[in-house]
Amino acid sequence: MIFLSWLICLLSAYLLLKRNVFDFFSLSVVMFWVYSIPLLIGECGYAIHGQWIYENVNNIVYLYYFVFILIILLMMIYYDFFIRKNRCLDLNFFNGIASITTSFLSILVFVTFIAILANNNELILGDKMYIAENFISARVYILFEFIVVFFAVISFNNKKYISFLMIFVIILWFSFIGDRTPLVFFIIIELIIMLNRTNEILSKKIFTRKVMIGLFILFMYAFVYKQISAMIQALAISNAWDSLLHGNVFLKSIMNYEGMVTVQVFNSIASHSHQIHYNFINFFDNFISVILPINLQGNVEGFNSFFQPILFPDVGYGMANNIIAQFYILGGGGGVILFSFLFSCSVMVASYLLLSGVRVKIDGYLIPEKLRLVILFGATIFSYYYFRNDFNYLINIEKRILFIVIAIILFDYFVRVYCYEKNSSFNNKP
Numbered sequence: 510m511i512f513l514s515w516l517i518c519l520l521s522a523y524l525l526l527k528r529n530v531f532d533f534f535s536l537s538v539v540m541f542w543v544y545s546i547p548l549l550i551g552e553c554g555y556a557i558h559g560q561w562i563y564e565n566v567n568n569i570v571y572l573y574y575f576v577f578i579l580i581i582l583l584m585m586i587y588y589d590f591f592i593r594k595n596r597c598l599d600l601n602f603f604n605g606i607a608s609i610t611t612s613f614l615s616i617l618v619f620v621t622f623i624a625i626l627a628n629n630n631e632l633i634l635g636d637k638m639y640i641a642e643n644f645i646s647a648r649v650y651i652l653f654e655f656i657v658v659f660f661a662v663i664s665f666n667n668k669k670y671i672s673f674l675m676i677f678v679i680i681l682w683f684s685f686i687g688d689r690t691p692l693v694f695f696i697i698i699e700l701i702i703m704l705n706r707t708n709e710i711l712s713k714k715i716f717t718r719k720v721m722i723g724l725f726i727l728f729m730y731a732f733v734y735k736q737i738s739a740m741i742q743a744l745a746i747s748n749a750w751d752s753l754l755h756g757n758v759f760l761k762s763i764m765n766y767e768g769m770v771t772v773q774v775f776n777s778i779a780s781h782s783h784q785i786h787y788n789f790i791n792f793f794d795n796f797i798s799v800i801l802p803i804n805l806q807g808n809v810e811g812f813n814s815f816f817q818p819i820l821f822p823d824v825g826y827g828m829a830n831n832i833i834a835q836f837y838i839l840g841g842g843g844g845v846i847l848f849s850f851l852f853s854c855s856v857m858v859a860s861y862l863l864l865s866g867v868r869v870k871i872d873g874y875l876i877p878e879k880l881r882l883v884i885l886f887g888a889t890i891f892s893y894y895y896f897r898n899d900f901n902y903l904i905n906i907e908k909r910i911l912f913i914v915i916a917i918i919l920f921d922y923f924v925r926v927y928c929y930e931k932n933s934s935f936n937n938k939p
Contacts, residue, residue, distance in 0.1 A: 510571045514548040517575060521582060530593075531704040532860040534585040536697065536892040537852075541578055543728075544768040544896040548574060553772035554764075557823055561765060566772060569779040573845045577833055580846070584853035592857065598705035598864060608669065610921040615660050615672035622653075622679050640686055652909055654683065658694045659886060659913060666702065696727055698889050705864065767829055771897055775834035777820045787815040787838050795901040799908065812899035830899040852895065859888035883914045 521538050528535075547553040547566055554563035625644060644650040657679050664672040683691045700723070778785060795811060812835045817828050836844035863884050887910045891903060898906075 510566070510568060511549065511551045513575070514545075514571070517578060518542055518549065521578065524582060524585070528585070528589055530589075531701060532863075533701075533856045533888045533892045534581070534588065534860060536701070536889065537581060537856050537895070538578070538585070540893055540896055541581070544771055545574060545578075546763060546766075546768050547772040552769075553776050554769045555773045555821065555824065555828065556765070556770075556826075557821075558825075561769075563764075563769075564773075564776065567776050567779045570772060570775045573775075573833055573837060573842065576842070576845055577849045580849035581853050581856075584850075584857060588857045588860065592861060594861075594864065598702060608667065610917070610924050611660070611664050611667050611669050612672050613924075614917065614920070615664055615669070615676055618656060618660055619675040619679065622682075651906075652913075654688070654691050655886075655890075655906075655910060656913060657683070658691050658698070659882075659917070661691075661695050662698050662702075662886075665699070693727065694890065694893070696723075697893060698885065700724075701885070701889060767897060771829050771831045774816065774820075774828060774831040775837070778816055778831075778834045778838060781820060782838060784819050785816050785838055787812065787835075789839060791815065792839060792901070796904065799901050799905045811902060829897040830902070832895055832898065832900055832903075835899050848900075856888065856892060859884050859891075863888070880914070880918070883911055886910050886914065 521542065525535050525538060548571060551566055552563045553566055553570075554561050556562075640650070642650075644653065657676055661673060661676045661680060664670075664676060680691045680695060683689075791810070811830070813828060813830050816834075817824065821828060832848070833845055836848040838844075840847065863881060887907050890906060890910065894906065895903060
């Protein structure tokens with residue numbers, strides 16, 4: 510099974526390089542293997558009381574991981590041959606947002622950030638978990654992360670560099686406290702923009718040496734930073750550097766990273782699935798409560814609350830989810846196949862719409878190219894985040910992104926209307 514894992518890994522890498530495109534399919538495959546490294550070494554594990562426990566990967570886990578990645582690769586090949594059009598990404602949906610909107614909202618976000626830190630000095634150098642719980646609330650913290658990434662991308666691509674620097678300071682603060690998410694999201698989104706903007710000819714080589722070096726640096730940052738973040742927070746830069754040069758930080762980054770836990774979750778569920786009482790009623794109850802502010806059974810619980818108390822009762826932290834394990838519990842092999850096709854179709858539609866777009870006008874105001882921002886951000890986060898979260902949490906994140914983008918579009922619309930009316934009244938004066 511380990512040998513077969515390496516073969517499929519090499520096959521997927523070859524297909525990604527051969528297709529010479531970096532879209533949401535590419536990102537999905539890359540993130541699959543980032544979270545599937547335990548399959549390549551044959552072991553998974555989790556931490557309990559500071560000690561890591563490892564066990565061999567179950568053959569059932571291998572089987573359904575293979576099913577999932579093979580369906581994605583087949584759908585990717587189908588998309589490349591029959592659907593994908595050779596187009597580059599235009600940036601009209603960035604240029605369409607008024608400069609005053611970008612500048613004003615970026616300043617507002619930065620001032621809000623400073624005000625929150627000033628209200629609680631412990632947030633400046635605090636622990637990530639403490640900050641997430643005390644940054645007004647955990648929901649506000651997560652929402653603020655996505656808002657920051659959104660304005661970083663908007664201001665950077667609109668060449669509003671002063672606004673970008675203010676927002677980037679916040680991203681650096683997130684990294685300083687040990688939260689890699691905003692910086693990684695920003696780099697991935699910019700990578701998708703850059704590679705699709707320059708890929709005007711299918712045969713043109715986009716995976717240049719600079720791009721590959723950049724991807725390697727991003728990969729190492731995402732893996733290694735967690736091991737040295739405590740040293741950086743303590744401003745012990747020399748110790749962090751010594752750990753990188755002489756320590757076993759790279760091995761620890763692989764053996765103690767989150768992918769070990771996600772595979773362990775499926776590994777334990779595959780062996781004790783009869784103990785997990787999770788069904789479609791629980792799934793749809795959670796789904797409805799995510800889409801609408803109602804639920805069917807009172808307290809709504811995510812997938813984690815069904816397996817962790819039973820399979821990992823002594824673990825004192827919230828373990829990551831495994832979306833393949835979630836659909837395995839719901840429908841066995843059929844559930845995994847169904848999710849694989851739904852996921853692949855979603856990625857395919859998002860990849861197509863990002864480069865095509867549909868134009869609709871409301872009172873002469875061009876809407877759709879801005880709504881493509883939803884596709885860019887939503888599909889990037891969906892393709893990046895899917896392996897460590899359950900399905901309904903992903904839908905909840907997508908809903909928040911939709912609300913953020915729509916709110917900014919509406920604000921920008923009223924700014925444009927106000928500026929247009931003001932200019933018209935000025936020009937009509939005798």
